[in-house]
Amino acid sequence: MQQLYNSSNNNFPQSWDEVLALQLNDEENVLAWIETDLDSQLHFSKGIVIVTNQRLLTKMYANEVWQSWCYRQGLLLTQRDYAGIGCLELLDAHSQLMSWRYRVRSDRAVNRLIESFAQQLDCHLAGELSQAADTVVQCPNCGAIMPNGQNDCPVCEKQSHAPPPTWTLLRLWRFAKPYKGRLLIGFLLTLCSTAATLVPPYLTMPLMDNVLIPYQNGQPINNELVALYLSGLLGASILAWILGWARTYMLALVSERIGADLRTTTYEHLLNLSQEYFGGKRTGDLMARIGAETDRINLFLSLHLLDFATDVIMIAMTAMILISINPSLALVTLVPLPIIAWLIHLVRDRLRIGFEKVDRIWAEVNNVLADTIPGIRVIKAFAQEKRESARFYAANQRNLQINDRVNKLWSLFTPTVTLLTEVGLLIVWIFGIWQISKDEITVGVLTAFLAYIGRFYIRLDSMSRIVSITQKAAAGTKRIFDILDHISSVPESANPVHLATVQGQIELRNVGFRYGTRRITSDINLVIKPGEMIGLVGHSGSGKSTLVNLICRFYDVSEGTILIDGHDIRSLPIAEYRKHIGLVLQEPFLFYGTIAENIAYGKPDATPSEIVSAARAAHAHEFILRLPHGYDSLVGERGQALSGGERQRISIARALLINPRILILDEATSSVDTTTEKDIQEALDNLVRGRTTIAIAHRLSTLREANRLIVLDRGSIVEIGNHAELMAREGFYYRLYQAQVRNVDTEDRGFVPIAEHSVAGEHK
């Protein structure tokens, strides 16, 4: 019974299964386990910690004995982690009993271990029978909890960092499908054009045997025959030229379209992913994926794959022709082929590593540039031009070194291929002459063979490249499909509810949010009336921004619901819902374009008068008029330089123009000085009027206007009330406010000890 439980239900790791079976008592069930991979001295060594319905069991791999602790009063199992190393501790009231160390892989498995331990402990202390074990299945590999009814562990799968198999490329078929007609035409053209190129060598055979050899033997040249053969030669060449052009053009057209589709589909998909996805990714990486990777795939399809297909077709056709002319000579001709191909592949492989190195070192040279050019002010201010140019010189020097080494091999490559080709030809010559001497073949046949073989030995080089290029393209395809396979964590509702108008009542019911394993907010209940202004207050990290992100539905709640006018926001179409929300952020983002375009970003069809009145209300009208091109001045990257306050007012005008029912101000005034803040505050007052407003502000003084202040601490609401009420209560808000008033004069002093430290450090 227990055996069955261990191995089948809980997916216990094989290596521990047998030794554990001997340890377990009757009716003892494994409830949760983790495999640890470090010992107390942080050396790599496997161990296991198991919670059963009777006790806590543990064993290190190197250790023969099992240790166990039965449930008793005061036991506590806790964990903490630091820099990727977790520490699990078993404590009682007096001391530490045991500790385990492990590389953090799955928080959930550890949390589950601790939870089931605590649960069992409670049961035992209360004298109850332990509850029936829930049927959670852990992954035998990493210990993570597996989703119901699945055999593959999501954690392992995400981490299975095996290089993508080549068949990943087949997934590109999804994008190739719309073009299958043209692809088929392209393939037929390839066949025909390859066949056409094979005609001229074939014609050398009769030309030799029927014209030249008889002439040498004293017969006159047959002019008609010569004209026939030569025109055939010319005709075949011209046909091959036309077909080759049509084929290359057709396939390049298709592959370019596949590439473009791939790029736009990926970008479109990316824009619809949730904020959470962007939080965990580097901008440069995503840009590289959509830009460079699609280009690489494109190149692979249009150039390398095409060449390879042509080569394969050519070799197959040539082989057929050769065998049809003379099987034994064909055999001798074709046998060295794989050997030569293998030799070329060997050299290629070496070269590939070298070229990859060159690529990387080239990136390093670029990095030096990318580092220094934006930081030029700092370099000049500290007079470090010499050092930076030395750094660049060093990078270049390394570049030279590696290039020299690669070139040593590279310069050898082409002569080697030529030599191998010559050797192959030599073998054909030897065997051919021998056969001619036996009168088995004619001179023409040998000539034709030599003409054919010379062609495809040269192609062997480009064919040997296909392996590494395919691998690279497969890697690129995988990276693209990583994005495409990602499902937004904020899904669109299946049966969306359309709200024509919104009153602006927001209700939060038992709202909780977890980010990964970390609990950010929990159990928040709040009703915001239409037109009310709410201030969110609390230390940084108390969950203010999280709450705003949840209300905007940048993330979905983990527990509870958020309702707008009584409808769950998850049931509304996302884009439609967000149209009702105006958002003003701490760092206003202006796109490259005119000021008018930036103001009208949320409503592209706004009339000029609408734009002007929004700008007026945002107190931006006057400074815009002072710019040389007024509302048509360019802003954003490389545009007109605007101050922080001016940008902020443009972003307020942007929010005003869409006339939202709900307004969210996330630290809208904290990046500007106090005088500018006053200007912005006036603009904001216009904006707030009559709308449901949620404001986050670091400076508490800016929230005096709020109807209610919500004080948050560690993800829960601790106080609600207006400024006067909360001050009178002398609670959390009071302390926060006092600390801020005091801060004004302590801020400067705080720097002194740090300065002293660094000076002491330098002079030592």
Added chain:
Amino acid sequence: MSQLVTFQLTRNAFGRLVFNNQLGLMQEGVIPVRSFPITHPDQGIALVDPHGKELAWIERLTDLQDDYRILIEAELKGREFMPEIKRLCKVSSFITPSTWEVETDRGEAAFILKGEEDIRRLTTSSLMITDSQGIHFLIRDRMSLDRYSRKLLDHFL
């Protein structure tokens, strides 16, 4: 700069360091932190409380009296985890991501290298490799590795 020790350090039954200073401040669970863990490991060690507030600064570990030094060293040993790679046994593929099987000063281990950019050059011969879980592996001197390891490593540099 000679170090005047103005605090007391003990280890309690829970295995935590307990810090007492002249002002009567007592703090359980203090953590020693190296300021320059790679370049100057023995210079500049701070004792911080569990919230990260600095309680004391130790200029050099060798300036401390032996029992404190041993306490701190033991604590550091249990916290710091930067295995030093002594040998590369196997690399699953030269295209990242690839799984590396290595011998370190802390025994044999396997880790996943996500991309070549996770190999950071510290000096000309020493490298730091960050695995997919954010754990750092150090190669102190790649020239002193054996030939085979150097060859494997070379593919990624």
